[in-house]
Amino acid sequence: MAFTLITGATGGLGVAFAHAAARDGHDLILTARDGAALATLADAIRAEHPALAVEVIVSDLAQAGAADALWDHAGTLGEIDVLVNNAGLGRHGALTDTDGAPREAASIAVNITAATQLMRRAAVAMSARGAGRILNVSSAAAFVPGPNMAVYHATKAYLQMLSDSVRAELSGTGVTVTTLCPGATRTGFFEDADVSETWLMRLLPMGDATSVARAGWRGMIAGRKTVVTGWPNILIVATQRFVPRAWLAWAMQRFMAKTGR
Numbered sequence: 321m322a323f324t325l326i327t328g329a330t331g332g333l334g335v336a337f338a339h340a341a342a343r344d345g346h347d348l349i350l351t352a353r354d355g356a357a358l359a360t361l362a363d364a365i366r367a368e369h370p371a372l373a374v375e376v377i378v379s380d381l382a383q384a385g386a387a388d389a390l391w392d393h394a395g396t397l398g399e400i401d402v403l404v405n406n407a408g409l410g411r412h413g414a415l416t417d418t419d420g421a422p423r424e425a426a427s428i429a430v431n432i433t434a435a436t437q438l439m440r441r442a443a444v445a446m447s448a449r450g451a452g453r454i455l456n457v458s459s460a461a462a463f464v465p466g467p468n469m470a471v472y473h474a475t476k477a478y479l480q481m482l483s484d485s486v487r488a489e490l491s492g493t494g495v496t497v498t499t500l501c502p503g504a505t506r507t508g509f510f511e512d513a514d515v516s517e518t519w520l521m522r523l524l525p526m527g528d529a530t531s532v533a534r535a536g537w538r539g540m541i542a543g544r545k546t547v548v549t550g551w552p553n554i555l556i557v558a559t560q561r562f563v564p565r566a567w568l569a570w571a572m573q574r575f576m577a578k579t580g581r
């Protein structure tokens with residue numbers, strides 16, 4: 321049996337990916353830390369798609385070795401033919417605000433370390449079989465500096481560059497690598513990262529998790545390199561290379577400031 325493995329399957333985009341994959345008839349392995357939320361989602365998908373196998377694995381990807389343990393556990397259930405590397409977190413605040421250090425360490429562990437190791441394990445297994453799809457959930461943030469969210473932006477820039485590089489390494493193996501780059505999307509991410517009260521959130525239109533995940537899922541199935549969702553983000557990603565980094569940082573610092581409401 322071949323499964324689609326979705327990380328971060330209790331959050332806004334992860335749940336939407338699970339529904340998008342189920343609609344396309346994919347058997348699922350859903351993972352995150354919140355076992356009760358995973359079980360509820362699995363039950364809902366089984367009720368809607370009784371023919372599908374839906375498994376859950378509880379995993380804290382911020383822990384050392386968690387990505388390997390997750391991949392090994394998933395491998396006991398069947399082959400993974402699609403990996404959706406979606407789990408991620410961020411934090412609002414300056415790097416010098418040392419209270420944020422533990423959360424930033426978790427961001428690096430989940431957004432970079434675990435995502436890289438899952439991608440490596442998937443790439444090894446899939447290229448040996450000559451087929452597979454990897455969808456890495458990056459962000460429009462990957463393309464611009466993010467003062468007051470510096471670590472998060474840097475993790476997404478890392479994931480974007482990793483994906484662009486590994487895609488070339490996997491060329492001709494039958495394995496595709498797609499990045500999804502959403503801008504602000506209505507999920508729990510912003511409350512969780514303490515970004516809700518920023519000018520960015522007040523001024524930018526918010527995307528809808530279902531449409532963003534569907535666009536990413538469709539792009540991955542089509543083997544596209546990168547999917548950017550939402551017109552402001554398409555504009556930002558297309559034009560940022562023509563703007564000096566210092567100007568982008570200046571503008572983003574203002575967008576990322578709290579509104580003081």
Ligand SMILES: NC(=O)c1ccc[n+]([C@@H]2O[C@H](COP(=O)([O-])OP(=O)(O)OC[C@H]3O[C@@H](n4cnc5c(N)ncnc54)[C@H](OP(=O)(O)O)[C@@H]3O)[C@@H](O)[C@H]2O)c1
Nearest residue numbers: 328330331332333352353354381408459504505507508509
């Ligand atoms: N929302 C946006 O505007 C936006 C824009 C661009 C990119 N993204 C990216 O989209 C992805 C999904 O985010 P979202 O918007 O759906 O946010 P979300 O609702 O906060 O979901 C985040 C998911 O990550 C999981 N997660 C967090 N820490 C984890 C850990 N230590 N181990 C395992 N899983 C963990 C959470 O599950 P548990 O808490 O149950 O572990 C949850 O399922 C992230 O990579 C994010 O960076 C979001």
